[in-house]
Amino acid sequence: MFFLTAQDSMDTVHKNLERSRQLQTTLRAFEARDRYLLEDNLWRVSFWSSVSLLVMVSVALTQVYTLRRLFSDKHRVRT
Numbered sequence: 310m311f312f313l314t315a316q317d318s319m320d321t322v323h324k325n326l327e328r329s330r331q332l333q334t335t336l337r338a339f340e341a342r343d344r345y346l347l348e349d350n351l352w353r354v355s356f357w358s359s360v361s362l363l364v365m366v367s368v369a370l371t372q373v374y375t376l377r378r379l380f381s382d383k384h385r386v387r388t
Contacts, residue, residue: 313321
């Protein structure tokens with residue numbers, strides 16, 4: 310029969326705790342990298358969304374101006 314001594318049990322627990330600590334450190338590093346990437350992408354998406362909105366508003370204003378000029382009746386025709 311195989312019996313574990315108290316020292317062997319403590320060593321096993323210590324090894325498992327150390328392995329858990331290393332895994333948590335690795336996962337924290339991945340999480341930090343992913344958070345940095347997410348924040349960078351958020352800035353990029355916000356910037357290009359703002360540019361797109363600015364272009365759409367300027368196109369809309371240009372269309373309104375062009376249509377108003379097209380239908381303005383400045384020249385009267387004599388009948």
